[in-house]
Amino acid sequence: MKKIINNANEVVQEMVEGIAAAYPDAVKQLPETSVIVRNDVPVKGKVGIVSGGGSGHEPAHAGYVGKGMLDAAVSGEVFTSPTPDQVLEAIKAVDGGNGVFLVIKNYTGDVINFEMAAELAEAEGIDVEQVVVNDDVAVEDSSFTTGRRGIVGTVLIHKIVGSMAEKGATLKEIKAVADKAVANVRSIGMALTSCIVPEAGKPSFELGENEMEIGIGIHGEPGIERESLKSSNEIAERLAEKVLRDLDYSGSEVAVMINGLGATPEMELFIVNKKVQQILKDKDIHVYRTYIGEFMTSLEMAGCSVTLMKLDDELKALLDADTAAPAFR
Amino acid sequence: MKKIINNANEVVQEMVEGIAAAYPDAVKQLPETSVIVRNDVPVKGKVGIVSGGGSGHEPAHAGYVGKGMLDAAVSGEVFTSPTPDQVLEAIKAVDGGNGVFLVIKNYTGDVINFEMAAELAEAEGIDVEQVVVNDDVAVEDSSFTTGRRGIVGTVLIHKIVGSMAEKGATLKEIKAVADKAVANVRSIGMALTSCIVPEAGKPSFELGENEMEIGIGIHGEPGIERESLKSSNEIAERLAEKVLRDLDYSGSEVAVMINGLGATPEMELFIVNKKVQQILKDKDIHVYRTYIGEFMTSLEMAGCSVTLMKLDDELKALLDADTAAPAFR
Amino acid sequence: MELTVKEIIAWLEISNTNIQENKAYLTELDQAIGDGDHGINMARGFQEVLNKVTDQEYEAISDVLKDTAMTLISKVGGASGPLLGTAFLKMSTAVKGQESLDTADFAAALNEAINGIKQRGKATEEEKTLLDVWSPMADYFSAVDQFSAEVITETAKDAMEKTKDMMATKGRAAYFKEKSIGHLDPGAVTSFYIFSGLAEAVKGGKN
């Protein structure tokens, strides 16, 4: 394992301090927590937006704290949902009197810990609403399973609810737009290599020199198929096809996100993008806006994901609104 | 070699098309070239800003094309300076009547090709000025050598000259501020792993499982010392020390950039940042602004670099000015 | 015999020892059908539990269990932290006011724990989770009137091993679908270490 770290079991704490030290004009760390909040919280009258999850997905989530996006991000240990008390601290810190909205990725741990925090917050008299993001079409959605995972599409939800809150929307209005956005976003990822959890010290899984895995999760959870490495065009086709099959995008306007999982050069993301744009054009799907880069990673995993979000005028305006979050571009 | 590509010898062309396809509202590709320009070039009356170099350093340089930063970026083959005719096309496309300013990284190939282009442009009646960025303190600077390399500090120069041009400055004024900025910026990098040039198909160099190299170049050129892997704190100390020894920063205000070389998780950059900020604080160097992320990469190399730029009021204002360049944050 | 504060603390101590010794193994199990953090999570959590409960004198079993619960809930995260934390919290409530527990008391407490886990995790038995150890253990204690170290260990081990052939439909292992079959559930293995820790404590293995 080659990592630029001090102690494998202190990476999250040190990272959070490093984030606070990087952007002192914009954010701060809540003392003795792993919570990064906007410098000016609580913003009186504004609904507070809180997200978070396990660490190892940087810049998610702390990089999205800033005016127009999140008020707080709670970082758990690597790939481990944060604990309810940490989430509660975040909720209390950002409540400006009009309640707090939670953006949760759909994993058992995240859901449980955030819900416990919400109960504790409500016991303290804070209104809490939430949305559970489940954009990963690699996972079947059924009432007998835990349902689809939440992956990089979550970042678009952050942007949308953050803009909405900044405009002064109520908790209920934010909930409505969040539900709409989540219903309209789908993603799927693929990996060429594993990541290494610092404390585990070895790769989470093995992929052969000529293998790739389609549908991989951002914690190294398995995908749909493990197969021989294909060309960028074929990979783009496969990913786009899975997303397009899950939701009817025909004739609509979309936001496209091509996300790097950690080690994949941006060059390759642009090559994937070229093909994805072509596919969408051929299907008469109009691309309103494209995001390319590392938005939600999986430590040093090589691979990428493709996200499509169907847009209406409201969502377009919310995506376009300004934000000061350092990692959103 | 595991890469998401189609043909190793078409990566640059496909990438450039992928960039143009990603940001059609902001940039376009000059037909039959590897040049990305702002959509609205030439901007009448504004000095045009052109940079570029070998590919493989994404988001540099095409990601910095946008209002307030570059007017054009010229992409050569991977790690290979672009040819004079391509640079000439860029210069011609962005000249708004008041001349064109070139930002060149100090490599023999870059300098020669850009200078040849400048001569050709001048022969066509276009005023051209240039700055050669040489921020890498890993390399000794002497009149008998090629001098220090230009690395990630170049991105701050892009920002500064881009803001300056946007404000309506003349070629001469831009040259003056660029010279000042270059004189005040120093960087140094370190690597944990090699990168793989797609057409070469194998790692450019080998580093043992417990080795790192301090002072590595962004094309895998060698560093100062190859040694056993150290802790993040020790690495931060080493890098900061080399930079601080090269220029007297005491008592001054600085911009800090912690740059990932490609495969290093952002988490690790923040851990490095924590220590760097502490070191600067201890030395009474005031940090005006910190940039963390991947600004100039070396394909999938794992490693990072630390950059410090001494600032005065003019440079601060230029760094802070707005830009629409998709990769600057 | 009945369980008193002394046995409960010994139980937690031995559970912690078991988990620390098997941290890497638990993580490997979670690498196979999860995200590779279970051993790390449990080792961190139980170490904190130990620090907490050996740091003070307890009068009531319910207080030991409550501190255990709050520590697991606030120091672990993930799915296992709040679920095991909830289990201990429900047990704490169930045994409030009791100075010692016989098998029926303990079974009642476990049944509360199981309800808590089910409510939080929205899972039921046979979904290849830690429930598949906790549930059989509750049944077992309901059916006996003696704490027998050997049978406790054996029952827990059996239950743990049965998770191998199950297909996961809840938690992260569910994403592996059929491929989860053939692997032990990490949370079930941790639960085995907890109940075999209880067996040791009953034997007076520690203290």
Place this chain on the structure above:
Amino acid sequence: MELTVKEIIAWLEISNTNIQENKAYLTELDQAIGDGDHGINMARGFQEVLNKVTDQEYEAISDVLKDTAMTLISKVGGASGPLLGTAFLKMSTAVKGQESLDTADFAAALNEAINGIKQRGKATEEEKTLLDVWSPMADYFSAVDQFSAEVITETAKDAMEKTKDMMATKGRAAYFKEKSIGHLDPGAVTSFYIFSGLAEAVKGGKN
């Protein structure tokens, strides 16, 4: 014999063949003390040269050399592209109007090429660059009055091999400082393929 358009074209053809055959080797040399693109660069450039010059009939040597120069300048990039391009451009100018070249003519053209390389690259001899092959070759042709394939190849080879013991102070290899000693300079090796290509052409090895 003297060099005519025919020999010049054969020269370029054989040089290209040499370079294509040794593309991987040249890249390896550049991986050792550069950035690992030299073989790729040269293979791309000379393939384009070949496409260009075999695509048409030439009357004048100077035109062949000029097309070669412009192709290298516009298709290669890096340090080697514009430097070799400049070399051929200067040769083109030097031989303007000449229908054939004797060794003195060729030496004069090479001397112009060398001046061009030095001016562009700000390097001189003994800095471990392609100049360390071009310069000895110019000296050699100045001193002889016959094109002798064997001696040409031998002289170029000697010159190339001498770069092994030099320390680089220009180009990317300069960053390796002392560590550059013991490695052949990639550009010098390419230059050897170019001059051994000339030797073959002189023998009538192609056409």
